Amino acid sequence: MDGPERPRRLAGSTTRGRTTRDRVLTAAAGLVHARGVERTTLDDVRAATGVSKSQLYHYFDGKADLVHAVVARHAETVLAAQQPELDAIDSFAGLARWRDKLVGLQEQHGCALGCPLGSLVADLAGDDELGRLALVSAFAAWQGRLRHGLEVMRDHGELAESADPEALALGLLTAIQGGLLLAHATRSVRPLRVALDMAIDGLRARAPALTAAGPGAAGRC
Amino acid sequence: MDGPERPRRLAGSTTRGRTTRDRVLTAAAGLVHARGVERTTLDDVRAATGVSKSQLYHYFDGKADLVHAVVARHAETVLAAQQPELDAIDSFAGLARWRDKLVGLQEQHGCALGCPLGSLVADLAGDDELGRLALVSAFAAWQGRLRHGLEVMRDHGELAESADPEALALGLLTAIQGGLLLAHATRSVRPLRVALDMAIDGLRARAPALTAAGPGAAGRC
DNA sequence: CTCCGATTGGACTATCCAGTCCAGTCCTAC
DNA sequence: GTAGGACTGGACTGGATAGTCCAATCGGAG
Numbered sequence: 417m418d419g420p421e422r423p424r425r426l427a428g429s430t431t432r433g434r435t436t437r438d439r440v441l442t443a444a445a446g447l448v449h450a451r452g453v454e455r456t457t458l459d460d461v462r463a464a465t466g467v468s469k470s471q472l473y474h475y476f477d478g479k480a481d482l483v484h485a486v487v488a489r490h491a492e493t494v495l496a497a498q499q500p501e502l503d504a505i506d507s508f509a510g511l512a513r514w515r516d517k518l519v520g521l522q523e524q525h526g527c528a529l530g531c532p533l534g535s536l537v538a539d540l541a542g543d544d545e546l547g548r549l550a551l552v553s554a555f556a557a558w559q560g561r562l563r564h565g566l567e568v569m570r571d572h573g574e575l576a577e578s579a580d581p582e583a584l585a586l587g588l589l590t591a592i593q594g595g596l597l598l599a600h601a602t603r604s605v606r607p608l609r610v611a612l613d614m615a616i617d618g619l620r621a622r623a624p625a626l627t628a629a630g631p632g633a634a635g636r637c
Numbered sequence: 638m639d640g641p642e643r644p645r646r647l648a649g650s651t652t653r654g655r656t657t658r659d660r661v662l663t664a665a666a667g668l669v670h671a672r673g674v675e676r677t678t679l680d681d682v683r684a685a686t687g688v689s690k691s692q693l694y695h696y697f698d699g700k701a702d703l704v705h706a707v708v709a710r711h712a713e714t715v716l717a718a719q720q721p722e723l724d725a726i727d728s729f730a731g732l733a734r735w736r737d738k739l740v741g742l743q744e745q746h747g748c749a750l751g752c753p754l755g756s757l758v759a760d761l762a763g764d765d766e767l768g769r770l771a772l773v774s775a776f777a778a779w780q781g782r783l784r785h786g787l788e789v790m791r792d793h794g795e796l797a798e799s800a801d802p803e804a805l806a807l808g809l810l811t812a813i814q815g816g817l818l819l820a821h822a823t824r825s826v827r828p829l830r831v832a833l834d835m836a837i838d839g840l841r842a843r844a845p846a847l848t849a850a851g852p853g854a855a856g857r858c
Numbered sequence: 859c860t861c862c863g864a865t866t867g868g869a870c871t872a873t874c875c876a877g878t879c880c881a882g883t884c885c886t887a888c
Numbered sequence: 889g890t891a892g893g894a895c896t897g898g899a900c901t902g903g904a905t906a907g908t909c910c911a912a913t914c915g916g917a918g
Contacts, residue, residue, distance in 0.1 A: 436865085436866095450763065451763055451764075452675070452759050452760065452763065454673070454675030454676065455675065455763070455764075457904080457905060457906085458905075458906065458907085459904085459905070459906090467866085467867095468866060468867045468868060469867085469868075469869095469906095469907085469908090470865090470866070470867070470868080470908090470909085470910095471865075471866065471867085472907095473907075473908085474864090474865070474866080478906075478907070479905095479906065479907090530758065530759055530762070534759075534818055535758075535759040536759075537751065537756075537818050537821055537822045538673050538751055538755075538756040538757075538759055538760065538821070539673065539759065541751070541821050541822050542671065542672055542673065542676070543672075543676075548822060551822050552822055552823055555819065555822060555823070583831050584835070586819075586827070586828055586831045586832075587831045587832055587834070587835035588835075589815070589819065589828075590812060590815030590816045590818070590819050590828050590829075590831065590832035590835075591811060591812065591815055591832070591835070591836075592815065593814070593815035593818045593819060594810070594811030594812055594813065594814035594815025594816070594818070594832070595811045595815070597755055597758050597811070597814045597815070597818065598776065598807075598810065598811050598814060600758055600759070600762050601758045601762050601769060601772050601773055601776060602773055602776070606807070607807055607810075607811050608811075610804050610807045610808050610811065611807075611808055611811035611812070611815070613808070614805070614808030614809075614811075614812070614836055614839040614840075615812075615835055615836070615839065616839075617838075617839035617842045617843075618835040618836065618837075618838035618839040618842070619835075620842060621838045621839070621841060621842050622838075653884090653885085653894095653895080657895085657896095678874080678875060678876085679875075679876065679877085680874085680875070680876090688896085688897095689896060689897045689898060690876095690877085690878090690897085690898075690899095691878090691879085691880095691895090691896065691897070691898080692895075692896060692897085693877095694876095694877070694878085695894090695895070695896080699876075699877070700875095700876065700877090
């Protein structure tokens with residue numbers, strides 16, 4: 417009806433376009449992390465990137481679409497920030513190194529920021545179903561990495577055969593989220609450290625009986 | 638300079654006024670819980686209470702003040718909702734009853750809501766210092782109740798003398814918050830149950846050696 | 859070179875929202 | 889009963905914000 421199908425180029429198909437889109441996304445991710453979805457306006461993004469309003473709508477289908485892209489970006493950066501410790505979990509010692517990495521990351525900005533993903537739950541879970549699902553899959557990916565580490569630990573005999581890496585990984589993830597939430601509120605890393613230590617103690621309870629060292633080997637603060 | 642000091646009546650000093658103020662606060666608390674601070678407008682509150690704009694400003698010094706009052710109200714209702722189980726914690730069995738209460742509360746609304754306090758952290762911690770401090774003191778009160786229960790447990794010999802009730806209570810609180818956050822995001826109570834079970838397992842690791850039962854006595858889901 | 863679509867700039871609109879204002883009504887102390 | 893202050897109603901304002909529109913420019917394929 418409106419002409420033959422031409423090979424349609426997508427918005428951002430050129431190198432320059434992709435660069436611009438990426439710059440917008442990076443700036444938006446930073447703003448959303450610092451201020452949340454509602455307090456980040458498209459004009460803030462525009463100002464931070466020196467890009468015009470129409471470009472925002474050229475690359476994204478409105479604010480909701482931009483936010484979804486931000487969630488996907490956060491999902492990547494959060495995992496990347498924990499490397500290489502996250503993927504190197506293979507023992508309680510490795511777990512401790514990963515815990516220290518998380519605590520160190522939070523200390524870097526004086527606990528002024530929450531978890532890029534966790535902070536968005538209250539904003540999105542209520543009325544942005546697509547956003548909520550994006551968060552769920554981001555959390556699932558994170559949990560998957562942890563689960564893998566725990567499986568390695570179990571195979572190495574550091575966890576009992578009966579241990580359920582999937583559930584334990586979920587427990588670790590909740591400890592991170594709860595710890596970061598209270599760290600953000602109190603502006604202190606202590607809740608994060610305590611949460612992770614307590615969860616890891618819960619893990620130690622799943623160590624084979626003979627190996628089970630006393631709790632607190634990691635040093636409570 | 639402007640006349641002798643009269644016994645100044647405060648806004649809401651009459652019975653009727655106090656009733657109205659309370660009705661506004663209750664409605665605002667519900668709306669803020671469901672939608673968050675930014676997505677709750679004063680007009681929403683006005684519509685939900687049948688009250689006029691000027692009454693809102695008569696009883697509160699603007700939106701920020703109303704939100705602070707909502708935080709204080711939430712601080713009360715959250716603790717009240719956990720009664721009587723919260724203040725009855727005196728053993729691992731009591732802890733399990735309290736955990737079931739929390740899980741049951743979350744199930745009541747199908748995990749559609751987050752923690753009334755936790756959900757506000759991302760909204761307030763960034764740029765409302767008074768709101769942030771109100772949250773911190775609400776969390777402190779909650780932690781205090783938990784700490785008291787753990788002290789009772791320690792005195793009853795269910796926790797080792799070396800156990801630190803303050804830190805362990807903080808760990809429990811982070812488990813709740815992380816569990817509720819992921820429960821809200823995934824619309825499933827499982828993260829909450831797993832988080833609490835894992836934290837309680839961490840607590841069991843602090844039980845005196847002889848009494849220490851194996852982990853998972855509470856039944857992992 | 860020349861064309862065409864991708865890309866860009868920025869003005870414009872419609873809506874929403876916190877906060878203001880003032881006139882009218884109700885309650886209570888005297 | 890009555891005067892004064894507490895309480896109430898609702899219109900109005902200024903500013904911010906998401907989204908629209910169209911003309912101008914750029915850049916690569918033929």
